[in-house]
Amino acid sequence: MFARNKNVLFTQKILLLLGYVIFLSFTGCKENVEDSPAFAKAKKAPPTTLSPATSQRILSQEWQDYWYAGKAEITSYKLSQSRYGQLREGTAALIYVTEDFLPNEQVKANRQAASTIPVLKLNTTKKFITGIYPYSVMNSTFYPVKDATHALKISQSIQEWCGHVYMQLNTREDFKIDSHSYFEGEADQNVTLPLAILENELWTQIRLNPAALPTGKLDIIPNFEFIQMRHAELKAYSATATLNEDKYVIEYSKLKRKVTIFFNPLFPHIIEGWEETYQDTRGGSVMTTSAKKITTIKSDYWNKNRTADEYLRENLEL
DSSP states (O other): HHHHHHHHHHHHHHHHHHHHHHHHHHTTTTOOOHHHHHHHHHSSOOOOOEETTTOBBEEEEHHHHHHSSSOOEEEEEEEEEEEETEEEEEEEEEEEEEEEEETTTTOOOOOTTTOOOEEEEEEEEEEEEEEEEEEEEEEEEEEEESBBOOEEEEEEEEETTTTTEEEEEEESSEEEEEEEOSTTTSSSSEEEEOOOEHHHHHHHHHHHHHGGGOEEEEEOOOHHHHHHHHTOSSSOOEEEEEEESEEEEEEEEETTEEEEEEEEEETTEEEEEEEEEEEEEETEEEEEEEEEEEEEEEOGGGGSSSSGTTTTHHHHTT
């Protein structure tokens, strides 16, 4: 009898222990990835830092492995573009790639040399329709990877059936800007501006280290697309910039314009989308242009120029 009771007690203990193990497997032993130390470290570790002695960026191995792999990063977006007081559906793309840059000629170098500068280039494209005719917008920003300075060059063009406009900035001791347009009063202009923060360059700074983005009361030269679309005066405007974990906001009081860039707080800090709110037409209502990410791929797209490569555009839904 005693032996029988002893066996029953032993069996009960085994069952209780087994139940406790199962409970742990669903609770205490199940680690929330976002609460893990590794995740927290990834969120906080900057991809680049600045050397106090030289003010040059020190690139992490993670950053170099991602950006020096011989491929570009291409992200497609569903676009809702405000134009002539109405929202137009379209597509946009951000193409980031590292290149060697000739600082004097300010063009892409054919090969790396002691005289070249590594840059992170961003090509931004937009395609949308206004009534019967199409719009095509493209911007190229060449931003130095190692030097914490300004973009070395920015070029911007807009094509539509009425004509096309083009603007180019070159950074010398100050900003040298050439602008060409079919609009009266904007035909051919040469402008010199003192160095200031460029809104276009902030999109590349996010990819280097979003924690280092400028905040507070600032003087910023707006995005060249906005300057050309709204025929605004080309100059630096007073703005306020704020940075949260996953978004960067710029507000221009005089222009009544607000730009919000959404990005992933984890490396490589892919741009998830953006919003731009402003008065699209004089005397018109305030409109909001927005873009939401479709997908991201890594590709050496310059080698993907055959008909057999067109499936990549289908993947991007462009």
